[in-house]
Amino acid sequence: MPNAQQAPLKIAVAGLGTVGAGVLKLLETQGSLIEQRCGRRIEVVAVSARSKGKDRGVDLSRVQWFDDPVAMAAEAGADLVVELIGGSEGLARDTVATALETGKHVVTANKALLAVHGTEIAQKAESRGLTVAFEAAVAGGIPIIKGLREGLAGNAVSEIHGILNGTCNYILTEMRTTGRDFADVLADAQALGYAEADPSFDIDGIDAAHKLAILASVAFGTPVDFSAVYVEGIRQVSAVDFDYADQLGFRIKLLGIARRTEAGVEQRVHPCMVPVAAPIASVDGVFNAVVAQADFADRVLFVGRGAGAGPTASAVVADLIDIARGRSTPTFGVPADRLGAATPSPMEARRGSYYVRLMVVDRPGVIADIAAAMRDQNVSMEQFLQRGRSPGEGVPVVLTTHDTDEAAMQRALATIAASDSVLEPPRMIRIEQF
Amino acid sequence: MPNAQQAPLKIAVAGLGTVGAGVLKLLETQGSLIEQRCGRRIEVVAVSARSKGKDRGVDLSRVQWFDDPVAMAAEAGADLVVELIGGSEGLARDTVATALETGKHVVTANKALLAVHGTEIAQKAESRGLTVAFEAAVAGGIPIIKGLREGLAGNAVSEIHGILNGTCNYILTEMRTTGRDFADVLADAQALGYAEADPSFDIDGIDAAHKLAILASVAFGTPVDFSAVYVEGIRQVSAVDFDYADQLGFRIKLLGIARRTEAGVEQRVHPCMVPVAAPIASVDGVFNAVVAQADFADRVLFVGRGAGAGPTASAVVADLIDIARGRSTPTFGVPADRLGAATPSPMEARRGSYYVRLMVVDRPGVIADIAAAMRDQNVSMEQFLQRGRSPGEGVPVVLTTHDTDEAAMQRALATIAASDSVLEPPRMIRIEQF
Structure with missing residues (x-):
């Protein structure tokens, strides 16, 4: 277990928007609580953002400023870089890559970056014995x-x-x-x-x-x-x-x-x-x-x-505390190379039931045509609702189906959409029975 | 990060009821998944339970059997003891104490033990650099x-x-x-x-x-x-x-x-x-x-x-995996001596609103008496419901209050209960506005 004499975890923060300012505020507010919980301090040593002058409600006077987050990732005397720039390419990606290449852990809230380059980033980190943590990338304050x-x-x-x-x-x-x-x-x-x-x-x-x-x-x-x-x-x-x-x-x-x-x-x-x-x-x-x-x-x-400054900062700091405590887990639960x-x-292979809303001309035979289009694809109807009547005009019709294949449903909808009794493109919403 | 060459985490399991059998079954079923996730195997080396002969649906042939869990905690060649005996005193307490005194981590589902002796157990563990983990003690499968x-x-x-x-x-x-x-x-x-x-x-x-x-x-x-x-x-x-x-x-x-x-x-x-x-x-x-x-x-x-074998076993094994991964956190979030x-x-200091149900004699003046008892304690009524009438007989009456102090509410209820127009002890349920 880490003890109070341990050196602080030094972090550099790239991006000082809502979330970045929230992280700095959280670290400032809960400093002693965090020290108690992980046996060492978490110290912000450098920050980088687009506009240096902006008031973010936190004291940055004792923190090194970088205009360029990639330069910060390379040069700051930090153990870890927090990436809050966003986007799957460009500065965010370069900042993370540079942090890892220069031996720094990464904490990020960047879902786009991980969704697109996650496996590659995990491999890069794990091969160097570094951690990439991303609690804040999914569902904000929920751990x-x-x-x-x-x-x-x-x-x-x-x-x-x-x-x-x-x-x-x-x-x-x-x-x-x-x-x-x-x-x-x-x-x-x-x-x-x-x-x-x-x-x-x-x-x-x-x-x-x-x-x-x-x-x-x-x-x-x-x-x-x-x-x-x-x-x-x-x-x-x-x-x-x-x-x-x-x-x-x-x-x-x-x-x-x-x-x-x-x-x-x-x-x-x-x-x-x-x-x-x-x-x-x-x-x-x-x-x-x-x-x-x-x-x-x-x-x-x-x-x-x-979302929001507080919940997202809470998630970022949970990752920081884990790393400060010396805890590490494979990025995606199992080592990236496995x-x-x-x-x-x-x-097309989805199986389930469907809700379909149509605007049809209220005249004899229309419903029979719709039913036939479904039957021809082996789609079985469960409920059928028609509200009101206005002969010769458009009326909304709603139906739900029993479980069927998406492919069959799509074919039935294409047939229905092509009918000249159907006045608007059919609207379909999938039903999920949890 | 642990690698696949690490020695297995050797565990001894005390108590083979529903949960104990569930833990053994989970470890057997997910062996390779767990090894992937923590880079080493979790190996059951010893077990102890009341009845050796009972069929628990798991193979115990290669596991050392102990009749006495305390002896097992002391003597088994294990890194960790899983305590699933239950109860705040006796065997469970002795098993945990012995495990810690002989340098073994502890994983337990025992809420009674931790509720009564938690702080002392945490101190004993932390002073020895050991972990006591208890995810299974609260809310089963919820982490x-x-x-x-x-x-x-x-x-x-x-x-x-x-x-x-x-x-x-x-x-x-x-x-x-x-x-x-x-x-x-x-x-x-x-x-x-x-x-x-x-x-x-x-x-x-x-x-x-x-x-x-x-x-x-x-x-x-x-x-x-x-x-x-x-x-x-x-x-x-x-x-x-x-x-x-x-x-x-x-x-x-x-x-x-x-x-x-x-x-x-x-x-x-x-x-x-x-x-x-x-x-x-x-x-x-x-x-x-x-x-x-x-x-x-x-x-x-x-x-x-x-509750249940699966969810509780899931929580026990999450703790085992944490320990196998070399992750450790102060028992109650901050070190036990802090x-x-x-x-x-x-x-008596609770402040909030109240639901009260009374059975009163349906005659003039009764409601006025109840209202007076409340007023005398500065308890302000919000809603009042009387359903039906049966003059001279008992009728149920329900009321809710605005926010008030528990102490005042209790005094009002005591006065009401003492009235001979009130036929049953008042029933009170506290209202919580989340």
């Missing part, structure tokens, strides 16, 4: 990487699913509770700072997909494979879908799902209908949640804030 | 000790609350969903193996109190203080309370709550009314849940199975 990689280390995990993007969950929650439409709620979320000016990274599911790829690697012991993630965002979810979801006993959530099946590893991010009683269904607003299905522990759920490549299971 | 002690290590935690006893949660869930009464549901739970033949340890709240005392120590960095836990079980919760709870928008849960207040540290276990929308309200059946309120991470919730004693805040 999910630790929970999976250490807490469930005795288990084979067969499935992970979660609400991995707080912006989307906030928007979907607001749409459900207020009945307002997507564009309107998005504008509000932007005004409140819950969504970026360019929101596409969040609402198109990319951010959730980055996190899912990392989680899948940790859960299954496979190389990070972001390119294999099927991604669909929330732009197509409409206010009326929430009414139907209510009626059918579902909530609509953007989920990341990774599952080991006989066909390989599924990784997908898309809007889902989940039963109201599923624990994840009641996780609302900016909260994130992750469920792991493990063979011995069974189902474990983690819920907490997925990660076992998995066959990606394509989206 | 809550790791989550608090490491995942939230950068935070000051102000409150922990949780559903810590699956038996009680199962009984309360069944009572709510079926409308059946306590005795009836308890008998069923016993038949299903969810409750012991002598259920008092669970239903009187002792088991939850043991776990709460451990959680409070880890969360606040204070010595384990089981004797300071206020404990009230679920025997007094009646079927009719669930009807009223529904009507008032509450669920009834047996919670353990530990809170830092200005008056000191509150530790209490008792039935609570919690708002239906609180995340913990929808954790049903044998599941456990723990919520931590942390200054930087904010609220984090963990949910999972609180745990900061805290003033216990007495139950």
Whole structure:
């Protein structure tokens, strides 16, 4: 066990945005608590950011300043570099590479970098006996990487699913509770700072997909494979879908799902209908949640804030404390050179049920045509809802199916979409029965 | 990082009941996965249990057998002893003490032992550079000790609350969903193996109190203080309370709550009314849940199975893997000789609102008397429900209060109970607004 006489852990912080300032503030506020907990101090010796003059609410007077984070990674007298720049390429990637090449541990919140280059970075670190820690990259303040990689280390995990993007969950929650439409709620979320000016990274599911790829690697012991993630965002979810979801006993959530099946590893991010009683269904607003299905522990759920200065700083500092305590774990749970490549299971192989919403002309024979298109693909309908009548005009029709293959469902939808009785492209949301 | 050439971690297992057999089965099933994850094997070299002949579904032929676990702790050629005997005194305590005195790490699922002797055991271990790990002692398969002690290590935690006893949660869930009464549901739970033949340890709240005392120590960095836990079980919760709870928008849960207040540290276990929308309200059946309120991470919730062979074995093995990986953390988050004693805040100092159910004679003036008893103690009523009328006979009356002091509430209840218009002892359930 480390004792109080140990030298401090010296760290250099690259990136002083919301999270970087949060980390410095946390280290300042909890200095003595952290020293008690790990038997040594954590000392910030250098920082780097774009603008030197900006007031970040923390005292940087005794800290070395670098304009260039890569130079800092190389030259700062630090044991460890905290990378909070973001992005899968450029400065962030170079900073991490340089830190490792010059013998420094890395703590990062950068999901894009790990999703795209995670395996390579892990190999580089491990071959040098260094640690790359990334609790803050997934689900903010929830200790999910630790929970999976250490807490469930005795288990084979067969499935992970979660609400991995707080912006989307906030928007979907607001749409459900207020009945307002997507564009309107998005504008509000932007005004409140819950969504970026360019929101596409969040609402198109990319951010959730980055996190899912990392989680899948940790859960299954496979190389990070972001390119294999099927991604669909929330732009197509409409206010009326929430009414139907209510009626059918579902909530609509953007989920990341990774599952080991006989066909390989599924990784997908898309809007889902989940039963109201599923624990994840009641996780609302900016909260994130992750469920792991493990063979011995069974189902474990983690819920907490997925973003923000405090929660993300909490995760960064948990990694710092681990390293200060001399604790180290293979980056993705097993050594990077032993990660076992998995066959990606394509989206077409997904098996499950579906919710479909159509706008059709209210005239005899239309429903029969839809039913025939489904039958021809062996898709069996479970429920069928038509509200109101307006002969000769458009009426919404909603149906749900029994379990079927994605490929068959897609073929049926293509046939239905081609019919001239169908006035808008069909909307489909996958149903997940957890 | 440990490498594959390292010697195996040799363990001796004391106690081969459900959990012990589960641990052996897990180690057998996941042998190669565990070796991958920690770079060395975990090898069972000795076991001890009451009955040697019993078939436990695992091969013990190559393992040394001890009739006496204390002798095993002293003599087995092991690096570590897993204590799964149970109980705060006797064999379990002696086994742990002997293991530490002879230089062996300890992994235990024994909440009673740690609740009563935790600080002393931690000191004994830490002074020898040994680890005592106890993930399995609290909330079964949920990695809550790791989550608090490491995942939230950068935070000051102000409150922990949780559903810590699956038996009680199962009984309360069944009572709510079926409308059946306590005795009836308890008998069923016993038949299903969810409750012991002598259920008092669970239903009187002792088991939850043991776990709460451990959680409070880890969360606040204070010595384990089981004797300071206020404990009230679920025997007094009646079927009719669930009807009223529904009507008032509450669920009834047996919670353990530990809170830092200005008056000191509150530790209490008792039935609570919690708002239906609180995340913990929808954790049903044998599941456990723990919520931590942390200054930087904010609220984090963990949910999972609180008991059973698989989940508990998962927690035991997570500790084994940590130790095999060479990872060690102070037993209660900070070194045992630095745990900061805290003033216990007495139950009388609790501030909050209350649900009270009375059976009163339906005659003029009775309600005025009750209201006066409350007013005399400065207890302000929020809601008042009387259902039905039967002049001269008994009718149930339910009221809820605004925030008030426990001491004032107790005085008001004593006055009310003494009235001859009140036919049964008042039933009171504390309301917790999370």
